[in-house]
């Protein structure tokens with residue numbers, strides 16, 4: 001994914017306010033035309049990173065380069081980007097049309113060009129007929145579209161979005177997710193998108209940058225994060241239901257992968273009921289959730305609680321005792337102390353590496 | 361207990377409220393009502409309260425001819441305009457600075473400005489007089505207006521209004537290309553419009569009626585506002601009677617009354633909205 005001329009480069013970025021740490025040291029390269037999602041739990045520094053790119057914050061140390069130009073000291077207006085805010089930040093005293101062309105007016109574009117661009121933005125976002133309404137007379141989804149239209153109308157090559165869907169209901173969120181992705185590809189924009197919702201990240205991103213405590217935990221395409229989580233944190237944060245992380249010491253010897261301590265992670269869909277004579281982890285069923293094509297089975301074991309996603313409708317009921325197992329190729333091993341992935345434990349049959357050298 | 365059947369207690373309290381309000385309204389309107397009565401009657405008729413006393417417009421003719429009223433009107437209009445313009449300019453910039461910029465000593469400075477609210481303007485009259493004379497503004501419109509332009513109340517009001525504007529609006533404007541003046545002009549000022557309206561109405565009413573300071577700092581008809589002109593006109597030594605004074609009073613307050621009647625709704629709403637923030 002590293003094209004010859006990266007579009008955005010962050011090097012050695014730190015940002016703190018007194019004792020409050022926003023970003024603890026970030027190096028990040030973003031390629032032109034990519035849809036990059038900054039993912040992580042609340043307070044991990046995603047918004048701060050985005051605002052540093054936008055120029056709404058100035059880093060304590062480090063540089064920000066956009067399109068080969070050092071913009072570290074430039075105000076947002078001179079960075080050639082647009083932004084969609086969580087609250088949409090629509091100007092309440094302006095109509096939809098005036099909100100959309102706000103920036104064009106500020107930059108003094110001639111009227112003819114303003115209305116031409118407005119028309120295009122309106123039709124791209126399906127807002128035709130709402131031009132004269134005030135934001136207060138719009139639904140949440142429509143306001144979101146106005147914010148999108150304002151972001152694309154200037155034709156900037158870079159668009160930053162901070163949790164733009166978090167104020168929409170679940171159904172709408174799913175629709176708009178696809179629309180944003182489509183718009184991005186149609187217009188060839190580079191998008192940096194912040195969310196704490198891993199399904200959103202998995203569904204939209206070309207690349208995910210997973211953050212924790214102001215640092216980048218892992219970055220790569222969604223499938224890499226899913227299949228090759230670099231740390232136990234990445235393993236538990238990406239994927240729903242989350243990966244079971246079982247202390248090796250509490251597992252039966254046959255399943256402990258020869259580790260004395262450390263964590264063994266298995267995705268819910270890789271868990272299965274042990275066949276006769278097969279080594280298994282004894283567990284009690286604490287709940288069963290039938291989803292149609294598959295069933296979520298909630299289990300409690302000596303190694304902790306875990307969730308299995310079993311195909312079809314397995315013959316288990318609440319309160320029954322089962323033996324649960326998994327294939328060696330489906331397990332992920334992590335160091336106990338650091339949580340780091342043990343990628344190729346010596347003398348052990350490691351899980352098949354899909355692509356090597358893409359982890360960070 | 362439903363709303364349809366109010367209790368005896370609540371009914372009496374409503375009645376008491378209404379009576380109290382009515383009493384206050386009557387007390388407040390009484391001088392105005394008397395002026396209205398007196399202005400259209402002869403002095404004898406005005407004081408006899410005879411309902412069938414003949415109605416006359418002579419008082420207005422006499423009053424209008426008795427002093428350079430057009431000049432006074434012009435002066436007062438210029439005065440309230442100059443003061444309001446100065447206040448809007450200074451209070452907007454100061455309010456914005458205190459709401460959104462942090463500079464060394466900004467909190468202390470703001471406290472000092474707030475302290476100004478505790479000082480009666482009358483206390484400062486001598487000091488202001490000396491200052492205005494030193495500036496060479498004695499007996500000029502600007503001289504009457506200058507002490508009121510950097511209004512502590514206005515700065516406080518606008519600072520609060522600006523502080524209530526969501527940060528993301530400012531940030532959106534900055535991303536869209538605004539500098540700090542652009543942000544002020546395109547985001548903060550439009551957002552504070554109701555506050556501006558309320559403030560402007562109060563300012564105009566206050567300075568249209570202001571008397572003591574203009575009396576002291578003016579000594580020619582070229583700068584005297586209506587209030588000072590009216591007091592000279594009504595002074596005992598000028599020998600005009602109560603009916604003529606009433607007529608003069610009526611036309612000096614007429615523009616303000618008309619404005620209040622027109623803006624009554626906005627006036628009340630502006631205050632409610634400004635208060636809610």
Ligand SMILES: Nc1ncnc2c1ncn2[C@@H]1O[C@H](COP(=O)(O)OP(=O)(O)O)[C@@H](O)[C@H]1O
Nearest residue numbers: 017020021022041042043044045046047048049
């Ligand atoms: N203006 C600020 N002043 C002080 N601390 C801040 C400020 N902005 C963010 N922080 C802190 O930085 C950390 C990261 O915040 P943020 O980037 O907003 O997290 P998130 O990943 O939820 O978007 C948080 O602990 C937050 O308290």
Ligand SMILES: [Mg+2]
Nearest residue numbers: 043046047048
């Ligand atoms: Mg955030």
